[in-house]
Amino acid sequence: MSALTTPLLPEDFLTLFDPLWSTTSLRGRVVARRRETDRAVSVTIEPGRAWAGHRAGQYVGIGIDVDGVRYRRSYSLSSPETAEHLTVTVQEVPGGVVSTELVRNVPIGTVVELEQAAGGFTLPDPLPGRLLFVTAGSGITPVMSMLRTLAAAAAPMPDIVLVHSARTPQDTIFAAELAGLAARHPSLRVVQRHSGVTGRLDPASLDAAVPDRAARTVYACGPDGLLDALTDAWDDVVVERFTPPARESEGTGGTVELGDSTVEVQPGQSLLEAGESAGKIMPSGCRMGICFGCVLPLREGRVRDLRTGQAHGEPGDLVQTCINSACGPASIDLP
Amino acid sequence: MTATLDTTVTDSEPGPEETGLVRQPQRPLLELVPSTRRADVQATTALTAEQIEELGRRLDAIRDRVLDERGASDAAYIRDVIGKQRALEIGGRALLFAGVLPPAWIAGTAMLSIAKILENMEIGHNVMHGQWDWMRDPKIHSSTWEWDNVSSSAEWKHSHNYLHHTYTNVVGKDRDVGYGILRLSEEQRWTPYYLGNPLYNFLLSLFFEYGVALHDLEVEKVAAGEKSWSRVWQQVKSIGRKTGRQVFKDYLAFPALAGPFFLPVLAGNLTANVVRNVWSHAVIFCGHFPAGAVQFSEEQLADESRGEWYVRQLLGSANLDGGRFFHLMTGQLSFQIEHHLFPDLPSNRYAEIAPEVRSLCEEYGLEYTSGPLWKQYLQVLGTINRLALPNGKR
Ligand SMILES: Cc1cc2nc3c(=O)[nH]c(=O)nc-3n(C[C@H](O)[C@H](O)[C@H](O)COP(=O)(O)OP(=O)(O)OC[C@H]3O[C@@H](n4cnc5c(N)ncnc54)[C@H](O)[C@@H]3O)c2cc1C
Ligand code: FES
Numbered sequence: 001m002s003a004l005t006t007p008l009l010p011e012d013f014l015t016l017f018d019p020l021w022s023t024t025s026l027r028g029r030v031v032a033r034r035r036e037t038d039r040a041v042s043v044t045i046e047p048g049r050a051w052a053g054h055r056a057g058q059y060v061g062i063g064i065d066v067d068g069v070r071y072r073r074s075y076s077l078s079s080p081e082t083a084e085h086l087t088v089t090v091q092e093v094p095g096g097v098v099s100t101e102l103v104r105n106v107p108i109g110t111v112v113e114l115e116q117a118a119g120g121f122t123l124p125d126p127l128p129g130r131l132l133f134v135t136a137g138s139g140i141t142p143v144m145s146m147l148r149t150l151a152a153a154a155a156p157m158p159d160i161v162l163v164h165s166a167r168t169p170q171d172t173i174f175a176a177e178l179a180g181l182a183a184r185h186p187s188l189r190v191v192q193r194h195s196g197v198t199g200r201l202d203p204a205s206l207d208a209a210v211p212d213r214a215a216r217t218v219y220a221c222g223p224d225g226l227l228d229a230l231t232d233a234w235d236d237v238v239v240e241r242f243t244p245p246a247r248e249s250e251g252t253g254g255t256v257e258l259g260d261s262t263v264e265v266q267p268g269q270s271l272l273e274a275g276e277s278a279g280k281i282m283p284s285g286c287r288m289g290i291c292f293g294c295v296l297p298l299r300e301g302r303v304r305d306l307r308t309g310q311a312h313g314e315p316g317d318l319v320q321t322c323i324n325s326a327c328g329p330a331s332i333d334l335p
Numbered sequence: 336m337t338a339t340l341d342t343t344v345t346d347s348e349p350g351p352e353e354t355g356l357v358r359q360p361q362r363p364l365l366e367l368v369p370s371t372r373r374a375d376v377q378a379t380t381a382l383t384a385e386q387i388e389e390l391g392r393r394l395d396a397i398r399d400r401v402l403d404e405r406g407a408s409d410a411a412y413i414r415d416v417i418g419k420q421r422a423l424e425i426g427g428r429a430l431l432f433a434g435v436l437p438p439a440w441i442a443g444t445a446m447l448s449i450a451k452i453l454e455n456m457e458i459g460h461n462v463m464h465g466q467w468d469w470m471r472d473p474k475i476h477s478s479t480w481e482w483d484n485v486s487s488s489a490e491w492k493h494s495h496n497y498l499h500h501t502y503t504n505v506v507g508k509d510r511d512v513g514y515g516i517l518r519l520s521e522e523q524r525w526t527p528y529y530l531g532n533p534l535y536n537f538l539l540s541l542f543f544e545y546g547v548a549l550h551d552l553e554v555e556k557v558a559a560g561e562k563s564w565s566r567v568w569q570q571v572k573s574i575g576r577k578t579g580r581q582v583f584k585d586y587l588a589f590p591a592l593a594g595p596f597f598l599p600v601l602a603g604n605l606t607a608n609v610v611r612n613v614w615s616h617a618v619i620f621c622g623h624f625p626a627g628a629v630q631f632s633e634e635q636l637a638d639e640s641r642g643e644w645y646v647r648q649l650l651g652s653a654n655l656d657g658g659r660f661f662h663l664m665t666g667q668l669s670f671q672i673e674h675h676l677f678p679d680l681p682s683n684r685y686a687e688i689a690p691e692v693r694s695l696c697e698e699y700g701l702e703y704t705s706g707p708l709w710k711q712y713l714q715v716l717g718t719i720n721r722l723a724l725p726n727g728k729r
Contacts, residue, residue, distance in 0.1 A: 065470070067407045069410075
């Protein structure tokens, strides 16, 4: 068939009729939007045929055009594993390009680029006997997918405590649905906290609220401050971070050859950002140093880790472009 | 002023001292080889180095403004052109299946020809220039695009984007000057071979895509020891593969699908490919070689400043006049001057900045060469005929 369409692929013509028919690039179409709070919206996306489904707690990479330019970001799925369409719940980051677009503007029918679901913030099989979920702000999204999946399953709801914090009651994503789930499932206890009223979550107040905390497997998702405090205080906390780890801006920047062109990397800027702003198509995933979806081979020179400020790298090393900046001239191969 | 052939032919080859005449006393700006436009050359050198740099800054400002404004409407433009081009191709091929009926054959062939021209000119050429890379759409990106042409996009990006756009109209460097087949400049030593200049041009025009592909081979570099035969062989294989696929698709697969109507489909596809070749040859030759465009010597390249680079691009290129559809069909190469100044700005913006570039040229006394296609093409043919004979005499 492709002999008839060379140098294009058959799908380049088929997708004139429906962009979702693509078999080489996964896409989705926005089919519904639901306002959750003043700052948050759930966006439901019908995925193309190649979508392989997700496990509760995983995130999806979404590429969306804002003023003609494609931006790629990760969003945890809030929909249950069984849902036909996927849903992400996005909370606006002030000044943020993609979150603002998704929360305020994106019209129904918009076609977005999708990556297959990824991430290891998932429940083990068999389930632990007792669970504690600690979430804050938009950090509720992956846990919501877990709870919705468990609620839809035939097996009874395991013994779960969810402590969820948001600024105010009005600002709490899924407040009503969480209360409803708790009412229907006696083994699920939901504690809703409001940082604007009672202050932020911390390990001590959580220990007070959940006396058997030490006997529970803990999953936490929220701002870095909370996650850092939890991992410092308790052992074996499974965390999911939405924000890139704090960055040293000690990086000196430099001129980097990316594939066949030359890119100026600013001090403190990641190679990924620098490449993208120069119009390069860069592989990426979580954009925060976890997934290794962004690694590229270093051909010459060294790079600087933005988290530690350390310069590192040998020719041939695979470097994560999302958390490394330049330190002087270097050259990196593009796929 | 558009120089005509009769008035501008120089009677004798000037000696080296005479060539030096075009240098400014205080500073060598643009060193030009003797060409058909010596009068205009003198006009350019009337600019001081400061004026040339100022012009460079003002052109940079135009570029920065367009970069700043680039956005959703530009993205919509290229997606729309790509969508229409593919629809035309599907429609054209479908109509050709009914090609035993003459009106269907004519309409189908016309649609397919237009589709092929759009694919090469407005889409392929411009996407490969990286004009749309800023959208970061992997489907419309210079690193992923492959076009319907026997020259692979990787080879083309080297010979065209790099060699031609860097060394525009520098005889001996810009391999587009004559494509290694024709004599397009007095600087090229005449041999009896060039008596065939008009014939070679005619054949090049019919088989332009093959000419371009072979030209990418840079065979003359092998003789000079700058290139290995194995590299040439690698390229030949790539051209062979692409040619094979194209020949199979246009001259076997689609005609065969039409069953009893094999021949009309074959003829339609062949016609469309030839129309595309002749058209792109004409547009491309009018971009640099009508009497108005200037050619340069290699010395010009040494220590060339940003401003001088701009001026060389300006004087080496010529625009074509026409309406919106005409500009689209030339892939906006009718704005050759703007394209050479800003090869990576989205093509849909050239029309908008052309008046600004033109008035800058007027202000600085630089010739902005422009004319209708037929007129420019006649001039190109005139030059080609004239240079078939030694010393450019008729
Ligand atoms: C695995 C993973 C899952 C995620 N899941 C969700 C989710 O379910 N819901 C959701 O709303 N977001 C989620 N995010 C965050 C999301 O990917 C984006 O980072 C966020 O929407 C901001 O993107 P933006 O384009 O709007 O901001 P940008 O334009 O990229 O940034 C604007 C400014 O905000 C800062 N900033 C960027 N991201 C954050 C952040 N997360 N918190 C605070 N400041 C930030 C930047 O440093 C910058 O100064 C997740 C991130 C990851 C890595
Ligand atoms: S994008 Fe995930 S590690 Fe870089």
